[in-house]
Amino acid sequence: MTAAPAPAESSGKLNLLGLDRKAMEAFCAGRGEKPFRAVQMLQWIHQRGIGDFEQMTNLSKAFRATLLQDCEIRPPHIVHEQVSSDGTCKWVLQTDEQNRVETVFIPEESRGTLCVSSQVGCALECSFCSTARQGFNRNLSAAEIIGQLWVAQRELGIGAVTNVVLMGMGEPLLNFNNVVAAINLMLDDNAHGLSKRRVTLSTSGIVPALDKLAEVSDVSLAVSLHAPTDELRDELVPINQKYPIRELMAACKRYIGQDARRKVTIEYVMLDGINDTPVHARQLVRVLNTVRSKVNLIPFNPFPGSDYRCSSRDTIQRFSEILQKGGLVTTTRKTRGDDIDAACGQLVGKVKDRTQRTTRLAAAN
Ligand code: SAH
Helix, strand or coil: CCCCCCCCCCCCCEEHHHCCHHHHHHHHHHCCCCHHHHHHHHHHHHHCCCCCHHHCCCCCHHHHHHHHHHEECCCCEEEEEEECCCCCEEEEEECCCCCEEEEEEEECCCCEEEECCCEEECCCCCCCCHHHHCCEEEECCHHHHHHHHHHHHHHHCCCCCCEEEECCCCCHHHCHHHHHHHHHHHHCCCCCCCCHHHEEEEECCCHHHHHHHHHHCCCEEEEECCCCCHHHHHHHCHHHHCCCHHHHHHHHHHHHCCCCCCCEEEEEEEECCCCCCHHHHHHHHHHHCCCCEEEEEEECCCCCCCCCCECCHHHHHHHHHHHHHCCCEEEECCCCCHHHCCCCCCCCCECCCCCCHHHHHHHHC
């Protein structure tokens, strides 16, 4: 696909793509329209993928005319598409003149998973993640987040995306309101209607925001743990210095509450010689033995300039066996899309860094 010119950052029109039901109802009320109009609009926009107000034929002509005048449905613009040999598809989206984010679609036999970004870059500095190297520019708007699902649906057909994981660029809990609005649209029966089991938010562990999330949503939760001790996690996932493992695990328990069917997915990247020994595995069993959880081991995906290596297949196998003997359901994530840099931790987009991160890294090299 050839790059089309970047869309203007703002056309001056109000983009209705990111409005969840409550916000859409408030918008309609402001224009003297009844709440059921909001439902009709959500159905047109999200269920049917319609971005043209003229086609929303059950809205009154007068209402449509005002929408045409000062509103729009503006999805992010695809500048580049790449398809991996395993069918994984990566889209580079231009969010404004300076920035690009990435979205990945992972087809499997019985489902299609869309991996969605929540921020341009990331403010956290996890040592093994390439997004972190890019620094941070800004939060994505609700329209830009749900817009990733909207364009995937447009490109692949309605129904192709059965699962969404907020595991792309950024830390979703540091963009709380916009992420929650987008999640509301993913779950709303009048919008995308995905079940809460099929929408997963992944976080590195922003404890207060996790408690806040529990009050407004019950999507599935994945936590990027990656180390069984604070000493090691402080190094790999520096936000641990603020919210250490014990507090994070307590927050996970509060999030899943009393419902015995709910579990937290624990993500654990396998780094050769760093966090992958039998001692680490036994420590991990102890950390997790009071939290209803399942473990997802992620083979480390290398990127230019990283010093880490992925643990060997045997090491991962041995690590997994210790966890399973310790009573933990454990799976190993299949690496997908690595030939097009679409695998976990390889999403970089294009970030106009506004932190000192990139400058500091350059000085250190
Ligand atoms: N900030 C959120 C969302 C990102 S999710 C979070 O930390 O959970 C992306 C997942 O891929 C996280 O579990 C992340 O730790 C993991 N990851 C990052 N870099 C990776 C790499 N190079 N190889 C494998 N997994 C990686």
